Amino acid sequence: MTELRELARRLLSEGTVNAVLGWEEGPRGARPAFVTTPDGADRLIFDPRCVHDLASYLSPRRPHLKKLGKVAVVLKPCDARAVAGLIRETQIPRENVVLVGVRCGGVLADPESTAPLSETTVADRCRGCPDREAKLADHVVGTAGAGFPGPSRRAQKIEELAAMPVDRRWDFWQAELSKCVRCHACRQVCPLCFCERCMADKSLPRWIESSPHARGNIAWHITRAMHLAGRCVDCGECERVCPEGIPLGLITRKIAQVVSDRYDFRPSDDPAVPAPVGTYRMDDPQEFIL
Amino acid sequence: MSTTTFIRTADLKGLVADFNAAGIGVAGPARTSDGAVDYQSITSFDAVVLDAQPRNSLKQFFLPPTEPLFKYARQGQDVAILEVPMSFPPRVLIGARPCDAAAVEVLDRVMNWDYKDEPWFARRDATTIVTFACPGGDRSCFCTAVGLAPDATRGSDLLLAPAGDGYVVEIVTPKGQKLVDAYAKRFATGAGVDATKAYRDTARASVEGHVPARPDVIRAWVETHFEDPFWAEISMRCHGCGGCAASCPTCHCFDIVDEPETLTEGVRRRNWDTCQTSLFTMHASGHNPRHDQCGRCRQRVNHKFAIYPARFNDILCTGCGRCARTCPAGQDVTEILTRIVAMATGQGGAA
């Protein structure tokens, strides 16, 4: 923590950046912090409650943060994958941001949690995560725990669903997706949902019905999953913010498995590796095409 | 003081069974499949969970996330309007929280302002709200700062508070009286309101002091600090996800859309909307008068604590604290209001 604060203080006092995006102690646990003065660096914390993906704040769809100018952002390895996605898709120039990596051995599911990090309290997405530090970072601070072995409970649930008859899966997803109120919180927090105008907001033509009925909801969640295929970095924010508790991570995780199996692509923090959708190989498998 | 009666817990269970038998819908706070507590349809009082604040509020029972307003069909040069029924079967909401019941009455004002909202009041008329005095809240609760209390009767038809082997029942409205009369055999004489004092005091103590009870000061400051840098500062962490509005018992903005079903037929629907998204204020020209998140965060506070009071002499907030609990970025309304009071009363407040 001292190392992180000293680095932030130096970046701010030397004028390298105008703001450091990190975490602070909020009224209800850890929360994102925007530190703009060297003295403010003492507010910064990093512990397993720092679950938020701060890369979301680098998205160009946040004009109110543009006035901060050049910023440094504190990143867990998973967050660095999101930054790499933004660089890969030419949304932020690499030289416009200072990346401060924190070594990470997994985080809790909930930033309000007071439980120690353990096999039972760790966020499910951290199970089996191989990354302890961000290779993309300019600076890396802190020490990492050993991490937690997979498989994740989500992976087990996906297998369980895959084994069901197709109409039972339909029933499962209808029960879940019918809860959706189409607040689009999943989109708003997503670091890779950076479209200036989302397809879901377009009304001429209206491709995705905006009504939160089952038909509009499935169209939205299919579109969201398709648009994130090969881009989702599994930061878990969509599922965490869903006010209705829909297990959105099952869908994004399933797509990640498909992309990994078919195209041998796993999201990394290397922006030079091309994304699987938008590229192709002439010998891609096409067993389903007659 | 309203009149009181008493109901034993066993009779409360019987009452829900009576409702079921009479074909009256019952909803209350119950556990969901993902472990949370939501207000939802129930068939037995045993399912009711009273010691946790439900994740959702009561507004969905009066303003559903989506509802059809009418169906239209083009017939040559004419449009035929096929109206959907605006009558709803009777329903009892049991185990409502005082903050959520009060919110419904707060919303009656805007729903009957320049236009009487037909589906809202049809559902209101069909619904009886049986509230349970709140056992106490967490650090984000502040009902006492907006003129309410964990045992406030506002918006409730009956207010129950535990005493002995049952609940003291305050009969708040004629509708509540009607329910008691219709099921008189379930009610009995028992302890009076005095017996619930310790319970009420404990609950009150748990929510007091989280926000200074100065709504007038908050309103005055918000009305005069439209361009204050405070808004830019607090809005930085906001994702504009609208989780606050979705979970809020009083956020009631809606969008109206026409959804074609075929080339000639379609449905006009009303859907929840929120001022936290860019699309909410987007003009057809592409101009957006509320062009960034700073203005949207300000709007939420402004509407609740200044605009609504100015128009309806009522605060559009019941202090339930859901927005603070649900915010993925740790935005906290108690912190915002406390800082506003501090700034207004000259006690600083800058971060």
Place this chain on the structure above:
Amino acid sequence: MDSATPAAAGGFEPRITAFVCNWCTYTGADLAGTSRLQMASNVRIIRLPCTGRIDPMFMIKAFERGADGVIVSGCHPADCHYNAGNYHARRRFAIFRELIQFLGIDTGRITFSWVSASEGAKWRDIVNDTVTRVRGLGPFTAYRKLVVDPATVPAAKVTSKEVPA
């Protein structure tokens, strides 16, 4: 061919929407027609410039509007009029297919194929096989039931007014 003959009166006739590329499959379907090949008449063709233009959203829209099945077809690999449109589409279709399968939609309702301008007979077979298969799956009521039509509940009253000019 069985699927080419009209079903017995009252039998279920699926509605199939076909999204095809302009350069290969549309021309192939045209060839099937001009060659007077007999095939089922259940398919409504929507012509697009390229399979690369076929957004998965189109297929969802088809189901929303009452299709029981969908055919997606374009140029064979290496034959794309725009060089690579079908290669890009192939990845999207593969992911889409696994996604909807995961969400509980029977992938038997969607046929993906490559049909060239000279393959009129292949188009006939794709159409007939798809109609037979979807007829076996029955109407896609699961999707149609997603929204309860307010018109199915008794209407209170009907009014009428002029369409604004």
